[in-house]
Amino acid sequence: MISLSNFADLEVHWESSEDLSDLETASVQSVITSPPYWNLKDYGHDEQIGTTDESYERYLNRLQQVFNECYQCLRDDGTMWIVVDSLIERGNMKLLPYHVAERARDCGFLLQNMIVWYKPTAIAGMNDRTVVNKKEYIVFLSKSESYSLHPEMNEDVGDEDPAKTTTDELGTIWRHPVKRGSLGQNVSHKAPFPVPLAKRLVQVSTEPRNIVLDPFLGSGTTAYAALSEDRRCLGYEINQEFESVVSSRLADLQQSALHTNFQG
Numbered sequence: 001m002i003s004l005s006n007f008a009d010l011e012v013h014w015e016s017s018e019d020l021s022d023l024e025t026a027s028v029q030s031v032i033t034s035p036p037y038w039n040l041k042d043y044g045h046d047e048q049i050g051t052t053d054e055s056y057e058r059y060l061n062r063l064q065q066v067f068n069e070c071y072q073c074l075r076d077d078g079t080m081w082i083v084v085d086s087l088i089e090r091g092n093m094k095l096l097p098y099h100v101a102e103r104a105r106d107c108g109f110l111l112q113n114m115i116v117w118y119k120p121t122a123i124a125g126m127n128d129r130t131v132v133n134k135k136e137y138i139v140f141l142s143k144s145e146s147y148s149l150h151p152e153m154n155e156d157v158g159d160e161d162p163a164k165t166t167t168d169e170l171g172t173i174w175r176h177p178v179k180r181g182s183l184g185q186n187v188s189h190k191a192p193f194p195v196p197l198a199k200r201l202v203q204v205s206t207e208p209r210n211i212v213l214d215p216f217l218g219s220g221t222t223a224y225a226a227l228s229e230d231r232r233c234l235g236y237e238i239n240q241e242f243e244s245v246v247s248s249r250l251a252d253l254q255q256s257a258l259h260t261n262f263q264g
């Protein structure tokens with residue numbers, strides 16, 4: 001197994017992101033993340049956010065604490081992108097993306113938009129009494145009004161990509177199939193997001209050598225996208241058992257990761 005210390009542009013903290021005081025204030029250009037969903041997935045750690053014995057209110061309070069910490073770490077012109085979906089329980093759907101957006105706003109973030117991630121291949125939830133859920137949201141926030149995007153850096157993912165407008169600006173519907181067997185899906189983690197989605201977020205929200213932070217690193221999709229685009233990445237993940245998953249995903253980037261040190 002390749003040690004993560006081989007990747008000079010990556011710094012992973014195997015602890016809760018409810019405390020980011022180890023990180024430098026106003027140093028991060030973009031936070032790109034997907035939080036654990038409430039009551040949904042057991043990632044195997046007692047202190048993880050969203051366990052079954054945690055109330056929805058407490059879950060949101062803990063997420064808000066993470067957003068608050070992210071706010072302190074972000075540069076004034078930085079942005080935060082949260083990939084999250086509604087919690088679909090029959091007759092009791094919880095509008096988590098909106099609650100997440102409100103909690104981030106309470107930390108001082110400005111809500112810029114809600115992007116829809118269209119998942120054409122999704123089949124979960126299909127039966128004769130429900131509609132098939134083929135989307136998630138990406139909550140797009142900025143720390144201040146002085147943020148800027150780089151839509152010209154946005155890699156085209158095909159003719160059917162509804163994110164591209166005729167004027168080459170970025171639209172609010174992004175099509176990213178969830179493909180089993182491709183890098184980013186064929187990994188031992190319960191909820192990775194696709195690499196092309198993470199790369200698009202990195203490209204539009206940062207420039208080379210900027211710092212990207214993922215407070216819920218999981219299998220390391222954000223780290224993979226950031227390092228492959230010559231950005232530096234900080235990650236927090238409470239379950240250290242994902243270390244081998246992250247390092248094996250990054251293995252093919254090893255040759256290109258020879259920058260002097262993280263701060264360089």
Ligand SMILES: C[S@@+](CC[C@H](N)C(=O)[O-])C[C@H]1O[C@@H](n2cnc3c(N)ncnc32)[C@H](O)[C@@H]1O
Pocket residue numbers: 015016017018033034035036037043047048049189191192193215216217218219220221222236237238239
């Ligand atoms: C939805 S997954 C992230 C998936 C990631 N985007 C990927 O592509 O693999 C959420 C992650 O948050 C982690 N987590 C839960 N509570 C945490 C906490 N307090 N601090 C840091 N990580 C936590 C879980 O272990 C899980 O890996």
